[in-house]
Amino acid sequence: MSKHLAYHLEELRIALADGDERRVLPRVLDGESTVLDVGCGIGQSLIALGTDGRRCIGIDIDEAAIRHGVQTFGDRLRLEVAGAERIPLEAGSVDLVMCRVSLPYTNVPRALAEMRRVLRPGGRIWLTLHERRTAQGYLREAWRARSPLRIAHVLYILANGWLLELTGRVLPYPNGRYESWQSPQAVSRRLVRLGFEVEVRTEGRHTVVEGRLPRVAHGQGRPGA
Template sequence: MKSCGSHAIQLTPPIYCPPPLPVSSKVLDIGCGAGQTLALAYPDRVSFGIDIDFDALSLGRTFTDRVCFVCGKAEALPWPNDHFDLVIARVSLVYTNINTSLREIHRVLKQGGDLWVTLHPFPFPWRQVKSSNYKGWIFFAYIVLNSALFHLAGKQFPFLGRYESFQTEGSMSRALTRTGFRNISFKRGRHFLVTARSE
């Protein structure tokens, strides 16, 4: 593990790896951190990673030249329409406005392109808050409200300029369907894995 900003960067192979793809396929990682997932899963090509954390991207540049790192937001992707065959996001969509990010992901994915995402189930923020101070509990209350709103009404709101939520299969299924994804499937284990195909 290396520490970068507020995030611990895992440099060993992640437990859940995105699927193998032909070398001609273009891959984008949203919230890529130091690009560790791309470097490990797709070392045979140059892939693309975007993150708001400049320090994490700088760390990534020190250990791989197989990732084209871009500093930016999931909600405003700086790529043209129909550009990627696969978009992945390991535990990063949960920190964004999910509806806006999904619209952007759908826009940059080619028709028939795939989405591979891991999310927060409820126990994750719950485990974090248990050892937290009162500020952590206030933020946890925001996460619960924001998640409930996303589940019930498909909407989210920011708190102090940040988004965070946990997801249910129902809320994700509705959000993905609204955006134009099909073949939606869920797998629950240590991570909450969601896959879908762009129409």
């Protein structure tokens, strides 16, 4: 079994264990009938939230994870291989977008704009962040492992987080993938520009950012957001 699949199966176990302090998931409100999970893995969070009476959609760039999810939960979830930067859904078609521990691996401003595009007026977004201390922890681990490649990658993550903080943009690593840390302030600023009302809180070890759009459509946020 790949380490990624093992991770998703362990996260499924945690998500289904009510008393586990690592279990951090959004609350689905009455009337929220279409839920999208961006970076869904095998669909573990959607399964834990419950699928009865809901349209549950997950996207992820990991083909093996999506294949496993389709084989295991295909009758309850619609899962597709797709990136957060180009969500294969119509504008205004989703009530709740969640993105649990996946935003750090995306082109953050593009991913947030896509999540906003697919939300209907009054829709909600729920995200967890990796803050700077997470990347600093990676640096300590890479240093202890004396691995120049890991150290180079973590220095990229640290620099990318500062870039996001200062310019609102991120750059890809030479392999074409993204990774950054995100401050709640930088993500909140971006969400406010996209038209959300924003709340930040700590849940267990996670920083959670939640946003809600006004019920009346005001377009796609401010120009250039």
